[in-house]
Amino acid sequence: MLYQRSSALFEEAYKYIPGGVNSPVRAFKSVGGVPLFMKSAKGAYLTDEDDRNYIDYINSWGPAILGHTHPEVLEALKLQAEKGFSFGAPTELETEIAKYIVENVPNVDQIRMVSSGTEACMSAIRLARGFTGREKIIKFEGCYHGHSDSFLIQAGSGMATFGSPNSPGVTQGTAKDTLLAEYNNFEQVEDLFKANPEQIACIIVEPIAGNMGCILPENNFLQNLRKICDENGALLIFDEVMTGFRLAFGGAQEALNVKADLVTYGKVIGGGLPVGAFAGRNEIMNYLSPRGNVYQAGTLSGNPLAMRAGLKTLQLIKQDPEFYNKLAKTTETLDFEIGKILNEKGIKHRINRKGSMMSIFFDVTSASNFNEVNNSNIGLFNNLFHQVLKQGIYLPPSGYETWFISSAIGDTEIDKTLEAFRNFQY
Numbered sequence: 001m002l003y004q005r006s007s008a009l010f011e012e013a014y015k016y017i018p019g020g021v022n023s024p025v026r027a028f029k030s031v032g033g034v035p036l037f038m039k040s041a042k043g044a045y046l047t048d049e050d051d052r053n054y055i056d057y058i059n060s061w062g063p064a065i066l067g068h069t070h071p072e073v074l075e076a077l078k079l080q081a082e083k084g085f086s087f088g089a090p091t092e093l094e095t096e097i098a099k100y101i102v103e104n105v106p107n108v109d110q111i112r113m114v115s116s117g118t119e120a121c122m123s124a125i126r127l128a129r130g131f132t133g134r135e136k137i138i139k140f141e142g143c144y145h146g147h148s149d150s151f152l153i154q155a156g157s158g159m160a161t162f163g164s165p166n167s168p169g170v171t172q173g174t175a176k177d178t179l180l181a182e183y184n185n186f187e188q189v190e191d192l193f194k195a196n197p198e199q200i201a202c203i204i205v206e207p208i209a210g211n212m213g214c215i216l217p218e219n220n221f222l223q224n225l226r227k228i229c230d231e232n233g234a235l236l237i238f239d240e241v242m243t244g245f246r247l248a249f250g251g252a253q254e255a256l257n258v259k260a261d262l263v264t265y266g267k268v269i270g271g272g273l274p275v276g277a278f279a280g281r282n283e284i285m286n287y288l289s290p291r292g293n294v295y296q297a298g299t300l301s302g303n304p305l306a307m308r309a310g311l312k313t314l315q316l317i318k319q320d321p322e323f324y325n326k327l328a329k330t331t332e333t334l335d336f337e338i339g340k341i342l343n344e345k346g347i348k349h350r351i352n353r354k355g356s357m358m359s360i361f362f363d364v365t366s367a368s369n370f371n372e373v374n375n376s377n378i379g380l381f382n383n384l385f386h387q388v389l390k391q392g393i394y395l396p397p398s399g400y401e402t403w404f405i406s407s408a409i410g411d412t413e414i415d416k417t418l419e420a421f422r423n424f425q426y
């Protein structure tokens with residue numbers, strides 16, 4: 001049997017961990033079959049408990065932009081670990097990483113570190129509410145901003161994979177303050193502002209959406225959001241948990257040249273350790289405790305190991321001026337070559353791509369919002385997923401997720417990937 005040890009481990013895990021996993025999409029529920037249990041990872045490859053190797057297109061859902069277990073990050077972590085794991089007191093290292101980010105990211109004066117993307121987004125909307133004195137927020141269908149209550153309404157990622165519009169446990173009271181619009185539909189946003197005058201604290205948006213597959217903003221969508229926020233005294237929050245330090249060092253703000261009032265980070269910023277962050281201009285960030293009254297805290301926030309892994313990862317990226325061009329080139333090659341193969345096979349599809357994020361949607365010609373993604377042929381994606389998995393290609397286990405390309409993926413890995421796609425039978 002192919003995945004023998006993973007099957008046994010999953011069965012055992014199922015007894016002690018809800019659904020056998022600590023984060024839902026890992027369970028392979030959408031694609032079916034046994035989730036692979038991993039035991040190690042290096043560069044472009046993951047190794048599972050059955051000793052099979054996989055070219056990784058998930059990369060820990062984004063953080064491993066340099067590939068896995070980069071030797072210099074590992075060394076930095078070892079040195080840091082010798083000094084202590086956690087102090088619960090300020091360290092010079094926290095200022096070092098904050099300064100490094102503020103100096104290299106547009107439009108950000110201060111940054112607060114947390115331990116996950118969820119915390120970052122949850123805290124950013126609290127700050128936006130505290131700053132504006134308003135209660136409502138706008139989010140878009142199919143966007144995911146973590147699992148805090150306000151966001152679990154028509155959310156993407158696992159919520160999309162499992163087809164749950166809203167999570168039980170989120171109260172009506174909370175849900176009523178989250179207003180929904182379709183991604184790329186600016187008229188709906190205008191209508192919401194008209195219907196809720198002086199009540200909207202912020203719009204939170206994934207500037208490139210990655211949680212309903214990879215969806216790009218169209219028709220000046222982000223510029224229009226910027227404008228309507230300015231006109232109405234609301235804040236624009238870019239959720240750059242995926243795009244931050246991935247599309248460009250300065251994330252989507254830099255790559256797409258649109259300014260946000262608050263930005264949330266996660267994934268790459270922690271270099272594979274649990275980190276999130278939110279950042280913005282002084283006038284807003286000064287509202288945060290202990291300087292201001294908007295409360296936010298964390299026992300392990302700014303943890304020295306996490307800060308060291310993050311800082312080293314960011315420095316390694318920054319030291320190569322061609323880093324993002326090379327990543328984009330790899331992704332472009334995958335897009336073109338996979339597209340060619342699918343066309344030769346007569347499989348109708350749409351590939352969306354930006355920088356090192358991409359997704360394939362089957363049986364549709366357009367994928368610009370959640371509705372269109374829902375009309376794509378997820379069954380065909382699931383079929384593809386299993387066929388390439390058997391050949392050592394690890395794609396995200398859901399048609400609703402983006403692929404994350406790492407700089408460890410080179411020609412050999414691209415060739416192997418294309419070979420697996422050529423062998424795809426449908």
Ligand code: PMP
Pocket residue numbers: 061116117118119121144145146147157206210211239240241242266267276
């Ligand atoms: N925002 C976005 C855009 C994300 O993609 C994610 C996670 N994939 C989050 C927020 C939540 O981050 P975390 O899982 O670290 O809580």
